[in-house]
Amino acid sequence: MTRKFFGTDGVRGTANTYPMTAEMALRIGAAVGRYFRNDGTNQHRVVIGKDTRLSGYMFENALTAGLTSTGMNVFLLGPVPTPAVGLLTTSMRADLGVMISASHNPAQDNGIKFFGPDGFKLSDEAELEIEKLIESGVESAQADNIGRATRIDDGRFRYIERVKGSLPRDLPLRGVKVVVDCANGAAYRAAPEALWELGAEVITVGVSPNGLNINENCGSTSTRTACETVVAHGADVGICLDGDADRVMIIDETGHVADGDQIMGLLASRWAKSGQLKGGALVATVMSNLGLERFLEGEGLRLERTAVGDRYVVEAMRKGGYNLGGEQSGHIVMTDHATTGDGLMAGLQFLAAMVESGKKASELANVFETVPQMLKNVRYGEGQAPLDSPSVMQAIADAEAALVGKGRLLIRKSGTEPLIRVMAECEDAQLLERTVDSVVDAVKAAVA
Template sequence: MARRFFGTDGIRGRTNDGVMTAAMAMKVGQAAGTHFLRGGHRHRVVIGKDTRLSGYMMESALVAGFTSVGMDVVMTGPLPTPAIALLTREMRADLGVMISASHNPFEDNGIKLFGPDGFKLSDEAELAIERLLEDDPPLVDAARIGRARRIDDARGRYIHAVKQSVSSDIRFDGLKVVVDCAHGAAYQVAPAAIWELGAEVIAMGVEPNGTNINREVGSTALAAICTRVVQESADIGIALDGDADRLIVIDEQGQPVDGDQIMALIATRLNARGALRGGGVVATVMSNLGLERYLETQGLTLERTKVGDRYVLERMKAGGYNVGGEQSGHMILLDHGTTGDGTLAAMRVLASLVRSGKRASEVLHVFDAVPQLLKNVHYSGNDPLRDEAVKACIAEAERELAGSGRLVIRASGTEPVIRVMAEGDDAAQVERVVDRICDAVARAA
């Protein structure tokens, strides 16, 4: 059964349009609440959000939905997505909800759901909730309607948890760190956690106004932090996205370091201590071939999944891995958390910098990436990947790259976009292949 509402990372869309309305949010609360009403205990859901203006509306609608089917609600206010996963498990809640569209602009919003174990829901659970969305919810009688309350110590709980991921003998004294929070969910907690371990913190992207989340700041708009790191003569820069589940690092020269390099660093450090589980790393089909080649030199493997940190996580759990992520910056460290956590991964990077005593540019560039090019083609009609001319163009490109590179073509799970990625040892060849496919897709779009 195809999913109608859930994409690769929950339900997402433009606010007050399509699936992302207050009415729909209330129905999601009722359906998800009904699905997780199991056992005779008093049921509880934890709801967090990022800093989007529409978060107030979506939060209120979700509260109405959950309480109407008999669930109590705990609201945390703005917190990173991984904090909600953590609190769901810590508070013995039946369900966790994060209201966020991650790195998307403020006009969008989304609903991410976590089970009582703090992990994102399986495809089967999401399908079950979708089926419930088609029916009228079983509302409880007046005496059993849920209660809602806000908690004041949620930020402190999360800060404590990410600090615990760093060995007690490590302090960040002497490090000057630029922290870009994208005017998003981590605007209070990320700078505080890094400062509390001794670093001098220069915070940016920490003045949310409801409409500036991810705007020219954060992990998907790196120009500002790259410039700031150099201007401040900082040792390193930390760039998070709107809900702080992804991380891009900037070295002292102002050069970005993506998720592939971060995974390589963390895996190498853990492997040297005998603490890397699974014999390698889990990443998606988008990770650079250079990462795969580097891991092979270390006697490690790269397990690839389709795009989406949920699929990375599923493979990690099935194979016993403790390090995984995406080139885009999602870092999943199962020794410390249940989902991608940019702040937690930043703490691990900073600890590695301290232990090495070297500059960030020496520590963070672990392997040589092969030339890789990704382009997006928007479409408004039918799926261009079904077009015979597009199929033929892709087949020709695969033959051309055989043995020297890779080709990944996919439809986005969150927007009407075809993503065309190629990589290989010959940069000119990679560019030709990508442009040729993009042209074919554009003609069919």
């Protein structure tokens, strides 16, 4: 059954436009409240965090109304990173965690992500059941059984302590100069504070949120300012987070950017040598570069691929007993420490590698040679289905035939935006560009 409201990472869209309206948030809150409060008692808890978007106030209030109307007791964390919600869901013995964020998307978008009582994101099956409740409506609690809402002021500090605990106590960061770009998002206070408490010299970028500037010319999807800051200040390394701090890009001392594939390759190799890597494998998505797969094979390790979305990475990790996985986009999941991608924690693991090895960031941030990869996006309108067009299907078939034995082609709909993503890898640059453009042109024609 196809999900109607949920994408690859919760419900997402433009704020005040269906389905991201206050009315829908209230209905979603009531539905998910009824799903988790299924025994009629008033002992059920939900924690709610958010990033710094202006619309976060609206959705926080609407979700709280929906949840308390079904008898759920709500704990409001305020602005905290997404991984903090996963952590506090379990530590506060809650039945449910909610993060209000559209991650790396621009400020006008917002989203709602859900975590189960184990701190992990909900399964497809659970989301389908919640969708049924959204559409059918739910019975409200009796007047004397309505839930309460309480604001929690120390959620950020609890998260900082957990993040710091992921590093050995005998591994201080004194003498390391770090630029941290918080994307004017959820980690604008937590990330600099954690790094400073660990002894690093911290230079901040993107720490002045105003509700409208999240991810704007900053963060993991726009690294130019952070790169320039690293070079200008002679910093040892840069850590670029996205709006909800569940993904990271690393900048070396020369201003070069290392993506999630390079970070995962480094960690997998180091963990394997130290006996920390479980199952002899790294879990990543179909988007990860072929160069990463070849590097891991050379290290005697495997790359287990999944569908796009960190939740699918985590599902495969839990099923196979692996403890390291992630996405090229910078979601790095380390299940020994966290239940979801944690950009700050992954950044600290990179700093640990620098301190332990005595090497510069540039020596650690390029562990393999990438196979040339090209990704282009085509936006489509509501109700359009360009991948069903015969001309598009033919263009895809022709491109796949041209790449046989030379590379690979991946076409998919984004789970978070109305985009068709066209990605190919091939060591022949001309063939790479030609095959991608042929599919992109066909999709554009189909949506024109």
